[in-house]
Amino acid sequence: MxxxxxxxxxxxxxxxxxxxxxxxxxxxxxxxxKRGPKDFLTGNADLKVSAETMEVFLNGDWLDWVDQQEFEEIHMTSKDDLDLMGYFLPAQKPTDKLVILTHGYLGNAKQMGLYGQFYYEELGYNIFMPNARGHGKSGGDYYGFGWPDRLDLIDWTKLLGEKLGADTEVIYHGLSMGAATVLMASGELLPEQVKAIIADSPYQSVYQLFAYQLDRMFHLxxxxxxxxxxxxxxxxxxxxxKEADALSAVKRATVPILYIHGKADTFVPTEMAKELYEETKSDTALFLVDNANHGEAFVMDQEAYKMKVKSFLQ
Structure with a gap:
């Protein structure tokens, strides 16, 4: 018994x-x-930014600049039949330079106008800002955290190459999830037009990111x-x-990669960017910004950020 x-x-x-x-x-x-509002991030201390940064995010001149531009809306059908959408803006003067700007988790394409204005006005680039699947005007009922998005990015590159010409030189510049996207793409056979990658506040793998946040937010x-x-x-x-892994991808990278990260980032630890930098197979550089939390580097030290990007691209 x-x-x-x-x-x-x-x-x-x-x-x-x-x-x-x-x-x-x-x-x-x-x-x-799953696609939808994420209230659990509201009030998250790890995402708290300075008053200066919040002012720029909410009321910066870049918002007026975005509103004033006549973007061309471009649509593309993904390999799994999702309708993806992005915004294209031709440079003020004809150029063979194009930057594709990839946004972060729960963001949308036009939020990358903060960086787009810099590329457009100071570097003279054509700019393209796609909505990742599940975001903005793009289809999809889930968030890819960069993994399916890496293939979408490559398809966008091919489409834009056909639009602008075979001589187009392409830069990928991503923020947070967008940074993971461009790094995950670096491990694929990229179109030859892709010349460099800039990854601002990237994570290594989705599993590692979730494990970190599961412990930090839920103590599990x-x-x-x-x-x-x-x-x-x-x-x-x-x-x-686990397969959504930027770290394994950069070990196969063939184009130069610039890593940017805030030293005070507690949402995606700075150590993740350092390890990515150390494991990258191609030419690489690392730029760390003092007192910057997640995604805050551009605002906290804008001049140094711009100088680093310019020198890297040159």
Whole structure:
């Protein structure tokens, strides 16, 4: 009788654990991957930026600049039949230079106008700002965190190369999730027009990022919850959390990469950028900005940021 009771207890405990893991997988998938509002980030201390940065984000001159431009809306059908959309702006004078600016998680294409104005007015580039799948006017009911987006980016590059000509020289410049996107793309066979990559505040892999945030925000271990969530993500969104890996991609990179990160970033630790830099196969540079939190480097030291980008591209 005692053995039977113990077996019942063990069976009950195992059942509870399994149910918890399954329920947790669906909960965190809906929380992070499924398209929709993400209230859990509201008030997150790791995303707190300086008053100066917030003023620029909300009321900066770049917003007026974006509103004043006559962007061409370009659509593209992805390999898995999503309607993707982006904004193209030709340079003021004819040029063979093009920058593709990729935005962060929960952002949208026009938010990259903060950087687009710099490329347009000071560097004389054509600019293109795509909405990642699941964001803005692009289709998709999930967020790719850079992995499916890397292939979309390459397809955008080919489409724009056909539009602007074979001699076009392309720069990728991404922020946060957009930075992970351009780094993940670096491990693929890129179109020969791609000449350099700039990654501002990147993470290494989606699994590592989630493990860090799971511990920091919910005080939970990564295993086995993230592994189960990864299976669900693969079934619903077509990718696993571990395969979405920028670190392995940069080990195959063939174009120069400039890494930019804030030294005070607690949402995506600065160490992630340092390790990416150390493991990059191609020519690379690292620019760290004092007192800058996540995605804050451009505002906190704008002149140094611009000088670093200019010298890197030259």
């Amino acid at each position: 005692r053995k039977i009771r113990w077996k019942k207890v063990v069976f009950l405990l195992v059942t509870i654990i399994i149910v918890f893991q399954i329920a947790g997988s669906f909960f965190f998938y809906d929380l992070a991957i 271990p990564a295993f086995p919850l993230l592994d189960n969530m990864s299976l669900l993500t693969n079934a619903r969104a077509g990718y696993s959390l």
